[in-house]
Each structure stands twice: as structure tokens, then as C-alpha cells.
Amino acid sequence: MAIMNRILPILALSSLVSASAVQQPLQKIPEAQALINTKPLITSDAIQDLITSKNLMKRAEELYKIAELSLDEYNHPTRVIGSPGHLGTVDYIYSTIAELGDYYEISNQTFPAVMGNIFEYRLVLGNHVPNSASAMSLTPPTKNKEPVFGPLVLVANDGCDESDYPSNITGSIAFIRRGTCAFGDKSANAGKAGAIAAVVYNNMKGSLSGTLGEPSKYHIATFGISDQDAQPYIRELQAGKIINSSAYIDSIVTKTGTTNIIAQTKGGDQENCVMLGGHSDSVAEGPGINDDGTGTMTLLEVATQLVNFKVNNCVRFAWWAGEEEGLLGSDYYVSQLSEKENMKIRLFMDYDMLASPNFAYQVYDARDNVNPVGSEELRDLYTAYYEKHELNYTYIAFDGRSDYDAFIKNGIPGGGIATGAEGIKTKEEVEMFGGTAGQWYDPCYHQLCDDISNLNFEAWVVNTKLVAHSVATYAESFKGFPKRTSIMASAQQERSLYHGPQLVM
Numbered sequence: 045m046a047i048m049n050r051i052l053p054i055l056a057l058s059s060l061v062s063a064s065a066v067q068q069p070l071q072k073i074p075e076a077q078a079l080i081n082t083k084p085l086i087t088s089d090a091i092q093d094l095i096t097s098k099n100l101m102k103r104a105e106e107l108y109k110i111a112e113l114s115l116d117e118y119n120h121p122t123r124v125i126g127s128p129g130h131l132g133t134v135d136y137i138y139s140t141i142a143e144l145g146d147y148y149e150i151s152n153q154t155f156p157a158v159m160g161n162i163f164e165y166r167l168v169l170g171n172h173v174p175n176s177a178s179a180m181s182l183t184p185p186t187k188n189k190e191p192v193f194g195p196l197v198l199v200a201n202d203g204c205d206e207s208d209y210p211s212n213i214t215g216s217i218a219f220i221r222r223g224t225c226a227f228g229d230k231s232a233n234a235g236k237a238g239a240i241a242a243v244v245y246n247n248m249k250g251s252l253s254g255t256l257g258e259p260s261k262y263h264i265a266t267f268g269i270s271d272q273d274a275q276p277y278i279r280e281l282q283a284g285k286i287i288n289s290s291a292y293i294d295s296i297v298t299k300t301g302t303t304n305i306i307a308q309t310k311g312g313d314q315e316n317c318v319m320l321g322g323h324s325d326s327v328a329e330g331p332g333i334n335d336d337g338t339g340t341m342t343l344l345e346v347a348t349q350l351v352n353f354k355v356n357n358c359v360r361f362a363w364w365a366g367e368e369e370g371l372l373g374s375d376y377y378v379s380q381l382s383e384k385e386n387m388k389i390r391l392f393m394d395y396d397m398l399a400s401p402n403f404a405y406q407v408y409d410a411r412d413n414v415n416p417v418g419s420e421e422l423r424d425l426y427t428a429y430y431e432k433h434e435l436n437y438t439y440i441a442f443d444g445r446s447d448y449d450a451f452i453k454n455g456i457p458g459g460g461i462a463t464g465a466e467g468i469k470t471k472e473e474v475e476m477f478g479g480t481a482g483q484w485y486d487p488c489y490h491q492l493c494d495d496i497s498n499l500n501f502e503a504w505v506v507n508t509k510l511v512a513h514s515v516a517t518y519a520e521s522f523k524g525f526p527k528r529t530s531i532m533a534s535a536q537q538e539r540s541l542y543h544g545p546q547l548v549m
């Protein structure tokens with residue numbers, strides 16, 4: 045301890061001396077840059093000390109008020125893209141960063157987005173209404189938003205190939221097994237073949253709800269049903285029985301524009317960036333204070349405290365829009381990166397839902413053998429932190445449910461932490477984290493009650509400190525962290541089951 049005390053001031057002093065020695069011969073030091081250089085170098089402990097529950101609470105109160113800007117239009121608070129609540133959120137993020145002065149370069153990136161709304165649907169197969177039937181997100185309506193009638197026709201294999209569709213599919217309702225390709229591909233294939241609606245049945249236990257994703261002119265009204273509901277129909281169709289059916293969906297798919305916000309430190313090595321992101325939007329059903337108000341506010345708080353320090357590597361914060369519609373903002377952002385810009389991002393850290401009321405400390409189970417190399421080192425940074433603080437954690441699937449997906453598909457190492465959405469907490473997890481077994485981690489997930497009272501502040505503070513730790517660690521040094529390899533060599537080739545909150549295949 046005594047030795048530490050003596051060494052620390054010397055180290056601090058020598059780093060100051062060397063910084064000014066480098067700077068002095070330069071004639072024009074921008075004032076802001078000179079100021080940054082007099083700040084102490086970032087350390088994990090120093091920035092963690094600045095994270096308080098009081099600051100987070102203040103932000104949560106502010107964000108809820110912003111969600112209420114949508115009351116007139118939606119009759120309840122929401123921050124869904126296109127709503128006054130989301131515009132207000134984007135303003136709030138932008139102005140919070142702008143008020144920090146010259147430390148960050150802020151940019152906003154507007155991009156085209158799609159939104160869907162399903163008003164009503166009904167599926168009748170033979171004489172029965174399958175209980176599990178649900179309309180897929182971003183499905184177009186049936187023709188003229190009226191019921192359509194036709195025989196149910198079984199499609200061969202998984203309906204991923206045009207040749208899987210028999211010639212009598214024209215004017216019929218296609219019955220397609222889940223698997224191999226995305227729901228959107230199946231719907232488009234059925235549409236191209238002349239079907240008037242499509243029903244995808246689950247190839248595993250349970251009901252099936254998902255999204256068609258990016259709209260296509262070939263998409264037709266599409267439902268999902270459970271394996272159990274599908275079985276009797278499959279048997280009858282295979283026996284050659286004709287099952288006259290009807291399908292009805294009233295829905296709209298509309299185009300809108302929305303905006304990502306990016307803030308990057310002006311200080312630090314601009315060729316080697318640590319990047320982190322959360323999504324600024326919520327679902328239409330509620331204010332989204334946990335999902336992902338917490339990630340949004342944690343990033344704002346860490347960005348606010350980071351200005352007290354000098355960084356060796358650049359730090360880039362992103363607030364994505366359109367996550368709930370299928371990771372639109374992060375997809376667009378990564379799609380616009382040149383190879384050179386892509387290579388500057390050493391890793392991407394995703395922070396989505398950090399304060400679920402019935403929380404577990406969850407770490408994405410990223411692995412170097414399937415994900416871009418470095419993903420596993422990031423995973424281990426999180427678990428080491430929880431272990432150091434004698435906190436339990438669980439691994440969760442790294443399966444494309446949040447904004448890291450475009451990064452890992454394009455060669456950028458990724459990972460992140462979360463506290464749980466609609467999953468059910470087990471007895472074992474209650475022993476690890478407290479809370480209630482048999483209940484969702486976030487019982488208000490994607491609902492109106494995702495408000496301030498839906499937050500667990502204990503988990504939120506721990507995780508915000510961990511986010512600060514992750515930023516501090518890599519802002520200080522990438523020592524020991526794998527170097528980037530070319531995009532193609534390291535990109536994850538496997539398709540994910542999810543691309544956003546809903547199943548895509």
C-alpha cells in the first residue's frame with residue numbers, strides 16, 4: 045500500500061510531463077485539445093466513482109416526460125420511431141452531448157425506416173380457428189384488407205426454393221414449415237408463386253410469432269402457427285384432403301425517416317476506437333424506460349462523466365433508432381462504413397435493458413470460434429467484473445436480438461450485457477440474484493408499464509459502472525486485445541435466428 049502511494053503521484057506527474065513535452069513544439073493547439081490534454085488519463089475506478097443512482101434517476105424522470113410528448117397522438121407515453129416521444133429523445137441525446145462542449149464530435153445520421161401496424165387478423169383452416177395463429181410483424185394486409193378464400197396447400201421442404209411450390213399454389217393459402225430461410229423469404233416465394241396468403245408452422249414446440257423484416261413487393265399476408273395446431277392439417281393434406289380456408293389481415297406497412305446519433309471523442313487515437321451503443325427508440329405500446337431507456341441513459345451518463353478524463357483511444361457512442369423494427373439504425377450505420385472506417389472500430393459493445401425489475405446479470409455468450417475474434421475477450425471482461433464484485437452472472441445466447449448483429453456479421457468483435465426481457469426466471473436464478481421465480485425478468489417488457497417504477501436501480505447502478513469500466517479499459521489501452529483482421533476473414537457467416545426483438549427465421 046505504501047509503495048503504491050509513492051508510485052502513483054510520480055506516474056501521474058510523468059504522464060503530464062510527457063504530454064506537454066510532446067505538445068509544446070506544436071504552434072497551433074486547438075484550445076479544446078489543449079484542455080483535454082491537461083485532464084487526468086481515464087482509469088476505471090475514477091470514472092466508476094462518478095456514477096450515481098441520483099443522476100440516473102434524474103435522467104429517468106426526464107425521459108419519461110419526453111415519452112409523454114406522444115400522449116396526444118398515441119393516448120399513452122411512447123418513444124416509438126416517428127412519434128413526438130422519439131423525436132424528443134433524439135433531441136435530448138443531442139443536446140446533452142452538445143452541452144458537454146468541445147469534447148465530442150456529434151453527428152446525426154438520418155435513414156429510411158419502415159413501420160408496421162396490425163389492426164385485425166383472422167385465420168380459419170377448414171372449420172377451425174387455430175388458437176396459436178398470429179399475424180407476422182410487417183406483414184402486408186390481405187387483398188383490399190378483406191378476407192380471402194382458397195384451399196390450404198402444403199409446400200415441399202422448407203419453402204426456401206421456388207421449386208418447393210406446387211403448381212396448384214396459385215390462388216391458395218401456402219402452408220410452409222419453419223426452417224432454413226427467413227420468414228420474409230418464404231412469404232416472398234409464396235407470393236411469387238401466386239399464393240394469396242401464407243401460414244408458417246413451427247418446426248419445434250410452441251407458437252410462432254416473428255417478423256417478415258425488410259418489406260418486399262412479393263410479400264403476402266403471412267401468419268405463424270404452432271407445431272401442435274399444424275399437425276392435423278399436415279396429416280390431412282398428405283392424405284389428399286382438400287381444406288378450404290380463409291385468411292384476413294388488416295395492416296399497414298409505412299415508410300418513415302429516423303435518426304441515429306453518434307458522438308466520438310476528439311481526443312484519443314482516431315484510428316482505434318472503442319464503440320458502444322444503445323437504442324433510442326421504444327415499441328409503440330409503451331415508454332420503454334427499461335427497454336432501452338436504461339441503455340440510452342447509461343451511455344449519456346458515461347459520456348457525460350468521460351469528459352473529465354483524457355483518453356488514449358477514441359470512444360464512439362451510438363444511439364440507434366429503429367431497433368424495435370428490426371435493428372434498422374445499427375444495420376444502416378454498419379452498411380455505410382467503408383472498409384477503412386470499419387477497420388477503425390476495434391470492438392462494439394451493446395447495452396440494451398440494464399435494469400429489469402426481476403433481473404439477472406446476463407452476459408452475451410460471444411465466442412471467438414464463431415464470432416469475430418475479440419468477442420470472447422470482451423465477454424470475459426464482463427464476467428471478470430462480476431466475479432471481482434462477487435456478483436453472479438449467466439450467459440445468454442448471442443443470437444442477433446440486439447444492435448450488435450450488424451457488427452459481428454461485418455467482422456467487428458462484439459458483445460454486451462443485459463438484465464433480461466420476456467424470459468422466465470428459474471429457481472436457480474432466484475438463488476443467484478433474488479427476485480421471483482416463474483416470472484419474466486421484465487414483466488413490463490414491450491408494454492405500457494415499462495415506466496420508472498419498472499427499474500431496478502441496484503442492477504442499473506452496477507451495470508452502469510460496468511459500462512464505465514468497459515469504456516475506461518479500452519479507452520486507456522487495447523493491450524492484449526486481438527488486432528482487427530480483414531472484414532471477410534473475421535465476419536460471422538452463420539445466420540442468426542433473430543434480427544431484433546422478433547424471430548426472423
Ligand SMILES: [Zn+2]
Nearest residue numbers: 335336396397
Ligand atoms: Zn431493446
